[in-house]
Amino acid sequence: MIHMKRVLTYTIDSEFHNKTIEQFIRTKGFSHAVIVALKKTPKGILQNGSWAYTRDILSGGDTLTLTIAEEESSQKIMPVMLPFEIVYEDEDLIVVNKPSNMPTHPSYKNYDNTLANALAYYYQEKGLPFVFRCINRLDRDTTGLTLLAKNMFSASILYANAKNRMIHRTYEAFVSGCLHGSGTIDAPIARQEGSAITRCVDYEKGETAVTHYDSLAYNSQKDLSLVRLQLETGRTHQIRVHMKHIHHPLIGDYLYHPDYTYIDRVALHSYQLAFTHPITNEDVCFTCPLPADMNLI
DSSP states (O other): OOOEEEEEEEEOOGGGTTOBHHHHHHHTTOOHHHHHHHHHSTTOEEETTEEOOTTSBOOTTOEEEEEEEEOOOOTTOOOOOOOOEEEEEOSSEEEEEEOSSOOSSOBTTBSSSSHHHHHHHHHHHHTOOOOOOBSSOOOTTOEEEEEEESSHHHHHHHHHHHHTTOSEEEEEEEEESOOOSEEEEEOOEEEOTTOSSOEEEOTTTOBOOEEEEEEEEEETTTTEEEEEEEESSOOTTHHHHHHHHTTOOBTTBTTTBOOOSSOSSOOEEEEEEEEEOTTTOOEEEEEOOOOHHHHTO
């Protein structure tokens, strides 16, 4: 049976002398579910090379070896060879540049054309199981940086960090009209009444949504502005709804501003991701230049 193994080794410092293994690994971000998985894994927890229990007591200088083993794959995701670019990959996470016209994960009528299908194929070629754990899902036509976790431990930390707004996402977009300077849009977003898809600003029923923008350039001939946008919250269609709300909608947006003069999709690109690495605790930052169709605008 093929399986994925992630082995983590820690040297215990004096701060955790006489503390339990569980107390130590909780400080490293191990969730209840991951601790349960460690307990079920043969030799999942080794203290100085010997199998140990989470209640066992640590001494300063001990070596603690933890093995996260996974054998299951996402059963319903069909491996399909599709083009996508890997920006960065290590044992714990993968950052990809998602092309346009590619949904992030399978749904009704999109069973075999998604980023999940492409990654399933990539893992299959490596002979590894694949569980799709996407941290920042992009809409079908939005291009750019997408972060995925490669094991249950990195996933639990990254999901928590995303929830706590510790993953900083910056986008670039072309919007209609002349937008100068910078600013913040603080306008709650809700579902449009009578629609399952469309969102709108709704100060009574909406959920908090905050977007910061900086104008980068203005093309007076085309009456378009290139803007950089940073999300503080992650509501569905947040950038698209907020920019329309301030009368500078994204061009090529089939839902909110179907102007296809210069591009045949929404002109939105995930330009930068900055976050703390879930295992090394190092601050990392990735950027990805505009795709060809946006460069031609």
